[in-house]
Amino acid sequence: MSDQYDVIVLGSGPGGYVAAIRCAQLGLKTAIVERENLGGICLNWGCIPTKALLRSAEIKHYMDHAASYGLKVAGKIEADLEAVVKRSRGVAKQLNQGVTHLMKKNKIAVHMGEGTLTGPTSLTVKGEKGEEKLTAKHIIVATGARARDLPFAPADGKRIWTYRTAMTPPEMPGKLLVIGSGAIGIEFASFYNDMGAEVTVVEMLERIVPVEDADVSTFLEKSLTKQGMTIMTGAGVEDLKATASGVKAKIKAKDGKVSEQDFSHCIVAIGIVPNTENIGIEKLADMDRGFIQIDPYGRTRSKGLWAIGDCTPGPWLAHKASHEGVTAAEAIAQELGNKDVHPHPLDRNNIPGCTYCHPQVASVGMTEAKAKEAGYQVKVGNFPFIGNGKAIALGEAEGFIKTVFDAKTGELLGAHMIGAEVTELIQGYVVGKQLETTEAELMQTVFPHPTLSEMMHESVLSAYSKALHI
Template sequence: MSDYDVIILGSGPGGYVAAIRCAQLGLKTAIVERENLGGICLNWGCIPTKALLRSAEVFHNIKHAAAYGLAADNIRADLDAVVKRSRGVAKQLNQGVTHLMKKNKIAVHMGDGTLLGGGKLEVKGEKGSATLSAKHIIVATGARARDLPFAPADGKRVWTYRHAMVPGELPGKLLVIGSGAIGIEFASFYNDMGSEVTVVEMMDRIVPVEDADVSAFLERALAKQGMTILTGAGVEALAVTSKGVKAKLKGKDGATTEQDFSHVIVAVGIVPNTENIGLEAVGIKSERGIIAIDGMGRTNVAGIWAIGDVTPGPWLAHKASHEGVIAAEAIAQALGNKDVHPHAMDKLNIPGCTYCHPQVASVGLTEAKAKEAGYTVKSGTFPFIGNGKAIALGEPEGFIKTVFDAKTGELLGAHMVGAEVTELIQGYVVGKTLETTEAELMATVFPHPTLSEMMHESVLAAYGRALHI
């Protein structure tokens, strides 16, 4: 007799959502967590960083109060208070997840979990060790920041995102290594707070997964805000002292220079947390720690599933949550529930959002990737400067770009940079999920005056029909 129908190892946005969906489906569910309910995203990632960035945004707006006909004198940022607010937001949401576990009657076991095979899982916690058993186990142990081999993070001068979220001091001169979402968000935060920021990216453009037009626009915008952006560049060495960091930087021309910084943030990707959880003992297939799964989250070992950052990317919280729901429903189906009908994830319908200033958001194929995939494309771009609401908000910088299959009118991708685009993108995500074409989007009435009208205009522009430019 199993203790549970399902045990979930890890309580991040993948694990805790999977647990709730399992409980909703009437399955006896437990979750095992070694640190904080809600995982990295809620406690040390997505949520607290947005609180920091909101403080930076408000500070930025106050500094430009005169542009709105307002006067604000002697303004300053209190870094400790900004960090305290961010930690308070994280704490509130951590308590929210704790409440959701109780509400859904999910058993919570705090400690380190290890797979033993045969549906068994050992939990080692403060109260000693216990062996739990379940018909199904979901691995949702997430990931951590990748260290630079020649300069591991020390929390004093060399930081990961975790250190950057609770700084003891404001960096005077900051080097950010990596320009993905995490690197660019922290670069944006510290630049707004008053640090002198340099970003180094080894690819030929920043935010390299985004459309090339978005990368180019963002690079110009960040440079205008005072950042130094080095693309096609690398960090050859870091010499860390108690007073700062001497960095040897190699530029795109191959020349190396030495520069002094007070602090360094390393944002060069993630490493899955799959060591010492028993993968090898039970024979689960993985490559470089990333667990191989099918479209429902099944591993090669019957009864063991995996979701989120321990599986192939994109490594995003909302992708993990959706995978958690898919796996929960597939488990319920396997246990005899005939009312659930899970569908495999379509990764082209997963939006990506970066909360720098200006914001970046996208879904689906970039124009270049669509062409690589063999599509004949029609693409349309509409600028923020042509939108009444954007001008009224004092946010006239940015654009929205849509990419269509010229033959069928299928929406292949959408790419945005500018104010509030992280909220706008969902309109296109719904459209893509419903397999929309340009005809339906053109026939949709968008409210005026809103930023969303630019989404309509971008579609019209792809077909030579834009009205306001």
């Protein structure tokens, strides 16, 4: 006899465990299936532990520049990489235990093992209890994704790393090659640069952080170069070989010239591969390059089968997965007769992106170029950190805030930031976009002084030639 549930969630990352909690809150008998660690990649090997690493790098950065704040530090500042990693793993462990508690609190059954779909509403789990057969009225697939390997040089965990090894490095790199300049690549480049490694970043596209606004990319490249990194855009790694003592790379530069360079280690950050092989999904859902195709609520083409998070089309971000999890849970509850829930489809234009390098990068909505491509006449505001009193007092006068408006209606189309704490500031614009704000409401909003948030106000004023402090 198989165990019967209202909902089974396959995968316990930030999409899966949130979906399970919301299902349980709505009175649905819920189970979760996880093959490795509750909390998934984000909590155990991604978002959270990397931020712990970057916090250590940030503290070291400030200690290295203590004199700028009128402080004296006795002796040379040294990074204890083992201790830094230990702290990061401790943070991950604490949060893993928190998810375990949330499962118990919400009376969610946890089945540890490999889950394989046998139909849209049934699966088997091979794990600590042998083979279990589970059935449900609905199943949510939330199996996430993993790092993409270079086809000619797969990661070996010794010299060629993915993000996972980079979080628990066997040794400190002396000379590090980072392939790819998306959020993951740039965050690790920033971390190891602050830790003292000599870092080279190779990006095949014409600019780093290519999904961001072009002005942000330009500013970040100048900043990272000033910090000592070598940035190569429009370049590609044509060959990569690990040796006993390091890595040999053939790099084709923008001008077409190929050079062979030696590094101690390499981090490959060239995108992700969805974890959809061998889970029985192919015959049940439409697929595109391994990603499960869904409607705005998470439904696949098979009744009762849903999918969320990194195994579905992007953006591949933890907060997007969590939001999709809530949406799918509420849509399921509605289908099962709950008349008090009113799920809303996900608006991908309102999903913020954050990169926790130094300086930080954050954005939401359209870039200036994308807005113009979409046919908008735009008004663009730009305000520099150097014009903000709090930024100067913090010793963080590097960066700017850029806003993009529809010139005809005043609609906020996008916001783009680079500088200290912008990953916290961006939510103000996200709320504004969700509430369909125009420049008029933002101009009339009172921002507290002295704060970094005042720059958000000034950027809006700047778009309409009303900036006060520049």
